[in-house]
Amino acid sequence: MVDFKAIEEKWQNKWLEEKVFEPQMDEKVPKFYITVAFPYLSGHLHVGHARTYTIPDVIARFKRMQGYNVLFPMAWHITGSPIVGIAERIKHRDPQTVYLYRDIYKVPEDILWSFEDPINIVKYFMKTARETFIRAGFSVDWSREFHTTSLFPPFSKFIEWQFLKLKEKGLVVKGTHYVRWDPIVGTPLGDHDLIEGEDVQILDYVLIKFILEENGEVAYLPAATLRPETVYGVTNMWLNPEATYVKAKIKNKDIEEVWIITKEAAYKLSFQDKEIEILEEFKGEKLIGKWVKNPVTEDEIIILPADFVDPDNATGVVMSVPAHAPFDHAALEDIKKNTNLLVKYDIDPRIVENITYVSLIKLEGYGEFPAVDESEKLSVKSQKDVEKLEQATKNIYKAEYHRGIFKIEPYKGKPVSEVKDLVAKDMTEKGIADRMYEFSDKNVISRFGNRAVVKIIHDQWFIDYGNPEWKAKAREALANMKILPESRRTQFEAILEWLDKKACVRKVGLGTPLPWDPEWVIESLSDSTIYMAYYTISRAINKYGIKGEQLVPEVFDYLFLEEKSEAREEELSEKTDIPKEFLREMKEEFEYWYPLDWRCSAKDLIPNHLTFFIFNHVAIFRKKHWPRGIAVNGFGTLEGAKMSKSKGNVLxxxxxxxxxxxxxxxxxxxxxxxxxxDFDWKRSEVGKLRKQIERFYELISEFAQYEEKDVELMDIDKWLLHRVNKAIKGTTEALEEFRTRTAVQWAFYSILNDLRWYMRRTEGRDDEAKRSTLRKLAGVWVRLMAPFTPHICEELWERLGGEGFVSLAEWPEPVEEWWNKTIELEEEYIKTLIEDIKEIVSVAKLENAKRAYIYTAEEWKWKVAQVVAEKKDFKAATSEVMKDPEMRKHGKGVSKLIQKLVKERAFDLKRIDEEKALRQAKDFIERETGLEIIINPEEDKGGKKKQAMPMKPAVYIE
Structure with missing residues (x-):
């Protein structure tokens, strides 16, 4: 058994000792700069992360072997509140957190309790992450390593400079906006601050204030809707009789009103510019059967009971529009049948029976009431058919929004897409509507373990991604970038369009203070957008011990934005005490490595980090330094299940x-x-692969003993070298496009399979031609596999007598004289024939057969095939063939053959010498089939001879 661990340690140490992956500038060599999103260090990396980081390493290794000067650096992300949240939960001995870090992450107990201080969490996981990257064989330039936050002043100064630049350009603004908010800790939440709910949308509800008058007092029931235009078709209200509602005094600016909403809604609205005083608390059943006035139509409508109303969604007050809302239609039809429920709440069933639907929208393909039509189309029986109703709702809302025409004055004749905003605007101006922001899913949980709310923040700092001029530049950059896979480009384009102001600071957590307002800390997704530029200068900063206070904004201005200037370097040196030679070195490094060639990350970062990366580059850097490409990868599951740290399903x-x-x-x-x-990690499959890699190691070790000699090769030797050429070409093309799976198929499995076939074909041979062929294969194969399995390949390269490291060896290119398509076709011909013979024996149950007669196509059939390949048409081919008198002698056989070839589209048929191929492989075919092989005998056994087709010999077995 191969001792992989010993081999890995040996080469990891050698790489580090000889600084193999620490490139120096060399203007004579083309550069290749690739980065991957640095990991957030709240715990160990799992095998899902492994894919994200292995892909760019494979590409970096590949390009290095192609002769590029490759920079692949790494750093650590520790900005934000998650680490602080973990420290708090450890401090309070939260059982789930303790289980995760002690049992899943295997943190020693004496170290675990030190995690009450977030800095100790950071130190521990930075160390283990670095060890993991080294153990994985990543070809990282560790001389450029750094970490974020003010705990590393040089990088913190870089982030301060970045924000000063954005503010100078008017792209960081102060204002009012809604954000995800942890109500316990009191901080905005970015995507990386959440345990659950990263993809949950914030919905903008319009609250329409229906009027309840009792005993001379007025209270409002604010119905939450995403379709304010449907207020003209409301037939009744829905409240949950079992939910807890409150009567509350609502103060909003200069307005003071009494609202009736659920207790949960009152809590959430208290974060949205509303002072709330609870006057009374009661069950919803108290209001069932009462009447409220529609503030737009002034119709009186009844309140009906509905247990489907979620008190924790929006206000818990729902208006019913059964003509255009499938759920309302189903619920209304159900309640009409439930007389006992109506009687319970003292509602006359005739009132409900007489509710009349109101048609608001003309929609082609539907009648007066689209919700009814769609429900019938999907066979909705009741409100319990939730999946069907959700689909019906989706269908109707989409169709009405995009194709619907409004039928009610004063908006008659306008598209619904316009009316929606007009109605909302008009109602708001009249004071009969308000706003509420709500999550589309209630499970939005911060890393502090608290359920998030939507909060409106004033005097908050935002990055203004909605700036139209900025968007235009981002569009231009995106249009000129490579995106892999290309299918993701439309997602980038869509996100770029809807992206607007984003909160970029918070009051808690680790990070860099906002330079002009240091009580705020820059949040994690905002300090990780252009750090790829910092990598280019970080080697010099680390090597020369340049301090944060020396890195004043003018230094970064010069390094990243200005032309090279000795006078400027002298001026800055005098101001900062940074030797001008160091400034020159950093300036030259940036100019050499930038722009970034490839940015890699997982697909969940497209809506945030990867798009911000484009925006911030075009805002700050000159066009010649805009990034060139983004490569996106998928996620991983473990044994078919989503990986979850909290559930312990993680590797x-x-x-x-x-x-x-x-x-x-x-x-x-x-x-x-x-x-x-996405991929699925299966332990059983990993075990199988290990055996195959061990076989690879054994084979190369064996072939290393052979010598390459200039000897006459047999056709099967030439076939193997031709296949090696194809593997080189296939692997190279795949890696150029980051198609790692295809590359592995070519570099590993294809060669492994071809080699198995070759060894079968050459069984019993032990000559110089075979040994030389295998030695040639070994020299190529090790290099093709080096980006994927670098440790084993270094060991094998050494055994092969290769110079230096295989990591720096020349990437193989196809050898012109190895190409031989004809021999490949001959070998495929033999493979197919063997399979056909075995199938005939099996199907016909000829286990006792002794011999097989093989008939190859006659010369005239090949001539017909060549004409068909040229003409690609039955009539044209027939006309051409029949010009030849010799062909006409074969009568209807010619026509049938042309028809068959055209039907099978055999237009790429390449000719080989079938009989030669058969005679050369005769012994092998006999060995594989266990039959005596007789080739083209005079006797036509079973009348099979005439069935022979080009590349499809006829076979008779007896």
Missing amino acids: NFIDAIEENGADVVRLYIMSLAEHDS
Whole structure:
């Protein structure tokens, strides 16, 4: 058994000792700069992360072998509130958190309790992450390592400079906006601050204030809706009789009103510019059967009971529009049948029976009441058919919004898409409507363990991604970038369009203080947009010990935005005490490495980080330094289930390496999925792959003993070298497009399969031609596999007598004289024939057969095939063939053959010498089939001879 661990340690140490992956500037060599989103260090990396980080390493290794000067740096992200939240939960001995860090992450107990201080969390996981990256064989330039936040002053000064630039350009603004908010800790929440709910939308509800008058007092029932235009078709109200409602005094600016809403709604609205004083608390049943006035139509409508009303969604007050809302239609029809329920609430059933639907929208393909038509189309029986009703709602809302024409004055004849906003605006101006922001899913949980709310914040700092001039530049950059896979471009374009102001600071958590307002801390998604530029200068900063206070904004201005100038360097040196030689070195490094060639990350970062990355680059840098490409990858599952730290269904990257070896993990992950498709980690499959890699190691070790010699090769030797050429070409093309799965298929499985076939074909041979062929294959194969399994390949390269490191060896290119398509076709011909013979024996149950007679196509059939390949048409081919008198002798056989070839579209048929191929492989075919092989005998056994077609010999077995 191969000791992978010992091999890995050996080469990891050598790489570090000799600084193999710390590139120096070299103007004579083309550069290749690739980065990947630095990991957030709240715990160990799992095998899902492994894919994100292995892809760019494979590409970096590939490009390095192609002769590029490759920079692949790494740093650590520790900005934000999650780490602080973890420290709090450890401090309070939260059982789930303690379980996660002690049992899943395997943090020693004496270290675990030190995690009450967030800085200790950071230190521990930075160390383990670095060890994991080294153990994984990542070809990282560690001389450029850094971490975020004010705990690392040089980078913190870079972030301060970035924000000063954005503010100078008017792109950081102060204002009022809604944000996700942790109500317990009191801080805005970015995507990375959430345990659950990253993808949950914030919905903008219009609250229409229906009027309840009792005993001379007025209270409002604010019905929450996403379709304010349907207020003209309200037939009744829905309240949940079992939910807790409150009568509350609502103060909003200069307006003071009494509202009736659920207790949960009152809590959430208190974060949205409303002072709320609870006057009374009661069950919803108290209001069932009462009447309220529609503030727009002034119709009196009844309040009906509905247990489907979620008190924790919006206000818990729902208006019913059965003509255009499938759920309302189903609920209304159900309640008409439930006389006992109506009697319970002292409602006359005739009132409900006489409710008349109001048609508001003309929609082609539907009648007066589209919700009714769609419900019938989907066979909705009752409100319990939730899935069907959700689909009906989706269908109707979409159709009405895009194609509907409004039928009610004063908006008659206008598209619904226009009317929606007009109605909302008009009602708001009249004071009969308000706003409420609500999550589309209630499960939005912060990393502090608290349920989030939507809060309106005043005097908050935002990055203004809605700025039209900025968007235009971002569009231009995106249009000129490569996006892999290309299918993701439309998503980038859509996000770029809807992106608006984004809160960029908070009051808690680790980070860099906002330079002009230091009580705020810059949040994690805002300090991680252009750090790829910092990597280019970080080597010099780390090497020369340049301090944060020396990195004044003018230094970054010069390094990143100005032309090279000795006078400017002298001026800055005098101001900062940074030697001008150091400034020159940093300036040259940036100019050499930028622009960034590729940015890599997982697809969940498209809506935020990756799009912000484009925006911030075009805002700050000159056009020549705008990024060139983004590559997106998918996620990973574990044994078919989504990985979840909280549920313990997670496999740490380092544990996978410990269990299987780094090269096995790397190759397995790279072989599972392409681009942004997801993969599933299966332990049983990993075990199988390990055996195949061990076989690869044994084969190359064996071939290393052979010598390459200039000897006459047999056709099967030439076939193997031709296939090696195809593997080189296929692997190279796939890696150029980040298609790692396809690359692995070519570099590993294709060669492995071809080699198995070759060894079968050459069984019993032990000559110089065979040994030389296998030695040639070994030299190529090791290099093709080096990006995927670098440790084993370094060891094998050494055994092969290769110079230096295989990591720096020349990437193989196809050898012109190895190409031989004809021999490949001959070999495919032999493979297919063997399979056909075995199938005939099996199907016809000829287990006792002794011999097989093989008939190849006659010369005239090949001539017909060549004409068909040229003409690609039955009539044209027939006309051409029949010009030849010799052909006409074969009568209807010619016509039938042309018809068959055209039907099978056999237009790419390449000619080989079938009989030669058969005679050369005769012994092998006999060995594989166990039959005596007789080729083209005079006797036409079973009348099979005439059935022979070009590349499809006829077979008779007896």
